Amino acid sequence: MRATARLRRAATALVAATAVLSAGTACGIADARENSVAVKDTLVIGVNADQPGVGERTAGGSYTGFDIDIAKEIAERLGVAPANLTFKQVGYATRDKMVQDGDVDLVVASYSVTPERKVNVSFAGPYYVAHQDVLVRASDAAKIRSIHDLKGRRLCKVPGSVSFPRVHDEQGVAALPVEADGYAQCLTDLTSGGLDAVSTDDLILAGLAAKASGSGHDLRIVNAPFTDEPYGIAIRKSDVEGCEAVNKAVTEMYQDGTAPELLKKWFGPVGLKVTTTVPQFEGCV
Known part of the structure; x- marks a missing residue:
């Protein structure tokens, strides 16, 4: 009799624990869905x-x-x-x-x-x-035709971006880093002669070239892509x-x-x- 009672109490406790766990899981799922971008109004x-x-x-x-x-x-x-x-x-x-x-x-x-x-x-x-490529001044286009021509040249480096490491670390090109806080500064430095090239995704380079053209600067994309981005x-x-x-x-x-x-x-x-x-x-x- 006592053993049977103990078994019943254990079974009851197990059912209760399972119910609590199930409720918690359901609540967690509901919370996750409420925070999903699939259902947000803002x-x-x-x-x-x-x-x-x-x-x-x-x-x-x-x-x-x-x-x-x-x-x-x-x-x-x-x-x-x-x-x-x-x-x-x-x-x-x-x-x-x-x-x-x-x-x-x-x-x-x-x-x-x-x-x-x-x-x-x-x-x-x-x-x-996108595909990583290189942007240079038009006057340097004949000298820089691929990333390998960046050896010993000043290349823009934006902290947090993978673009410079793609050239320097992955491709083993000994370019000289010139740090900038963003690609707008890279563009300013390139047009002012503070660096020799900018290497990043071709969509970004196209936008930079278009902006430079609007202010009278002639830049060229090398058109030698070397990554998929x-x-x-x-x-x-x-x-x-x-x-x-x-x-x-x-x-x-x-x-x-x-x-x-x-x-x-x-x-x-x-x-x-x-x-x-x-x-x-x-x-x-």
Whole structure:
């Protein structure tokens, strides 16, 4: 009798514990879904502010560029009204942490997907695959025809960006680093003679060249790409539903012609050859 009673009490306790655990799990799932970008009514999207044609802050405080238009399209397709969309400037070295800390819901900022970055955040997309190239003054175009010609030359280095390490560390080219706080400063230094080249993604270089042309400076893209740079949309690692919703939005943008039109709008005038088919996605993990 006593043994039977003990068994009954143990069974009752187990049922109660299971119920508590199930309730906690259900609550956790509900909380996760409530915080997913798939169901939010408002969004804060992190963007760059120093990349002409890609992501740039204007004198009036608004943002403009290819990434900005992509971000607006994603928000609209997620059901977020323009009035409920906020852009927030991110830093090259702080993007991961801003997503992790919840300072931003998404990052659309020429953010190349790398294994190291995937440790901290997940990536929807990519929404475009760029290629790293080199930008030089027109007067130096005959002397600098590939990254290997950057040996011993002054090359812009932006902390937090993978572009300089791609040349110096991965390709083994002994370029001389000239630090800048962003690609706007790289452009200023290049046109003023403070450095010899800027190497980063071709979309960024195209925007820099276009801006320089508008102020009377003649710059050239070397057109010797040496990497693939998948531009992902950074999102919290736990938000699988949100990641899948963003992927759906990106797919629709290519299928209905929106993405190709935006590429043409921002990079057609500088003659950059762009890809207009939907990229292969990373997968939401």
